[in-house]
Amino acid sequence: MFRLFCLTFFDRHPMIRFKDVSLSLGNKQLLKNFNLRIGKGDKVLLAAQSGSGKTSLLRLILGFTDPDAGKILFNKKALTPENTQKIRRQIAYLSQDVDFPNGKVSEVFQEIFQFSANKHLPYSETMLREKLSAFDLPESLLSKNTSVISGGERQRLGWILIQLLDRPVLLLDEPTSAMDEKQKQRFIDYVLKTKKTVVCVSHDPAWQIPEMKVITNFTP
Amino acid sequence: MSAANISISGLLLGLLLIAPSMLIIWRFRLGFNKQLLISVLRMLIQLSFVAVYLKYIFLLDHVLVNLAYILAMVLFAAHSGIRNSSLRLKKLLLPTFLSMLLPTMLTLLYFNWAIVQIDNIFQADILIPIAGLMLGNTLKSNIVALKSFFNMARKEEKTYLFLLANGASKQEAARPFLKEAIRTAMAPNLATMATIGLVSLPGVMTGQILGGSDPVLAVKYQIMVMVIIFFNSLLSNVLQLLFAIRQGFNKSDQLDKSLLTPE
Numbered sequence: 372m373f374r375l376f377c378l379t380f381f382d383r384h385p386m387i388r389f390k391d392v393s394l395s396l397g398n399k400q401l402l403k404n405f406n407l408r409i410g411k412g413d414k415v416l417l418a419a420q421s422g423s424g425k426t427s428l429l430r431l432i433l434g435f436t437d438p439d440a441g442k443i444l445f446n447k448k449a450l451t452p453e454n455t456q457k458i459r460r461q462i463a464y465l466s467q468d469v470d471f472p473n474g475k476v477s478e479v480f481q482e483i484f485q486f487s488a489n490k491h492l493p494y495s496e497t498m499l500r501e502k503l504s505a506f507d508l509p510e511s512l513l514s515k516n517t518s519v520i521s522g523g524e525r526q527r528l529g530w531i532l533i534q535l536l537d538r539p540v541l542l543l544d545e546p547t548s549a550m551d552e553k554q555k556q557r558f559i560d561y562v563l564k565t566k567k568t569v570v571c572v573s574h575d576p577a578w579q580i581p582e583m584k585v586i587t588n589f590t591p
Numbered sequence: 592m593s594a595a596n597i598s599i600s601g602l603l604l605g606l607l608l609i610a611p612s613m614l615i616i617w618r619f620r621l622g623f624n625k626q627l628l629i630s631v632l633r634m635l636i637q638l639s640f641v642a643v644y645l646k647y648i649f650l651l652d653h654v655l656v657n658l659a660y661i662l663a664m665v666l667f668a669a670h671s672g673i674r675n676s677s678l679r680l681k682k683l684l685l686p687t688f689l690s691m692l693l694p695t696m697l698t699l700l701y702f703n704w705a706i707v708q709i710d711n712i713f714q715a716d717i718l719i720p721i722a723g724l725m726l727g728n729t730l731k732s733n734i735v736a737l738k739s740f741f742n743m744a745r746k747e748e749k750t751y752l753f754l755l756a757n758g759a760s761k762q763e764a765a766r767p768f769l770k771e772a773i774r775t776a777m778a779p780n781l782a783t784m785a786t787i788g789l790v791s792l793p794g795v796m797t798g799q800i801l802g803g804s805d806p807v808l809a810v811k812y813q814i815m816v817m818v819i820i821f822f823n824s825l826l827s828n829v830l831q832l833l834f835a836i837r838q839g840f841n842k843s844d845q846l847d848k849s850l851l852t853p854e
Contacts, residue, residue: 433756434843450841464756470749472767488758
């Protein structure tokens with residue numbers, strides 16, 4: 372009983388935890404006995420060199436890749452096929468190429484907010500229009516196909532999506548690679564101000580600021 | 592009225608046309624004379640069998656025998672369908688079988704009961720040829736649907752994962768693939784319907800006219816056949832892909848890549 376009391380009150384458990392995780396892809400060992408604790412509200416920057424498994428780390432959290440050994444814990448519970456879906460619902464994810472499905476921008480957004488896990492969220496095309504203008508994007512983008520818009524526009528659309536989804540955890544993979552300095556700064560400021568837990572993959576020095584917990588090495 | 596008979600001598604004279612074909616193949620060194628002979632031989636044997644057993648099945652006309660015959664046809668269609676789609680056979684055989692059988696039975700019985708309005712809806716000489724027609728078409732479109740679904744799932748896995756990570760269930764995240772696969776698979780059906788009668792006379796109609804039917808009746812049959820083929824293929828496609836979504840991904844919703852390699 373006392374033990375339980377202590378555990379609940381004194382052990383502020385991390386929100387996401389990697390426990391002795393090993394992972395290899397092909398014949399390359401990406402992670403070896405990797406340990407990481409990410410507390411609620413933490414801002415973590417994964418800044419190891421490219422090809423070092425940064426993206427795989429995000430994929431592990433999402434349950435898209437299974438570790439060869441070790442565990443990933445989310446709110447103290449180990450990730451299993453049974454609970455991955457529930458965990459994914461607390462996450463918003465910006466992949467490197469922001470892989471929107473093919474279709475008109477307005478329709479793609481509409482569809483995403485019709486998913487049963489997103490239906491409860493307030494969403495309307497008016498909200499999307501407001502966000503577009505806030506991010507210096509033209510309204511004409513709404514009727515364009517996602518396959519013809521530029522990388523920079525795509526990335527800003529991705530940011531709009533994750534802000535509208537309003538999840539407690541953000542996983543960001545090179546989220547500002549196609550932006551100019553001014554735009555980039557705006558998103559870095561957003562990450563610093565938010566109470567959300569953020570894991571960001573980027574080798575851009577602009578992200579290496581004191582508020583970010585920087586991790587550069589995945590193998591001991 | 593009935594079709595003019597073809598006598599044995601007529602048959603032999605018909606088969607004689609193979610000879611000039613072979614001559615042409617030999618002359619231009621096209622190199623498929625052996626395949627031609629094998630194909631003709633197979634056709635002769637297979638269709639002779641069909642002639643014999645259909646004759647007896649039609650004479651017997653027993654509900655259970657008729658249904659068993661259809662089951663066998665569906666099983667054969669499902670098996671050859673998966674083999675031709677170069678996907679892993681074992682795991683997909685039962686779902687493919689079911690997604691062909693259920694729509695086919697439904698459409699068949701509706702055809703006999705509501706459209707042709709015959710007393711015995713299991714009547715062999717209607718049930719079996721119509722089932723064959725529908726299965727042939729459904730088989731083709733199911734192969735296309737399965738193939739394009741898994742090709743897209745592999746090619747656009749990143750989109751699938753992006754949606755999954757932003758709130759989609761696996762059904763919701765695979766929806767773009769399902770839509771595209773059905774569109775691709777049904778496109779030929781739509782095109783055939785739109786151009787039918789312009790270029791060539793369709794098979795059912797030709798058969799009936801040769802069999803001595805009134806052209807108007809033949810056209811009525813043809814229209815009904817086009818409609819049931821369309822409905823049947825569409826329903827079968829949808830079922831097939833819903834099964835594929837269930838079976839093509841593992842418990843963590845990752846694409847099961849082992850399905851994509853034939854055994």
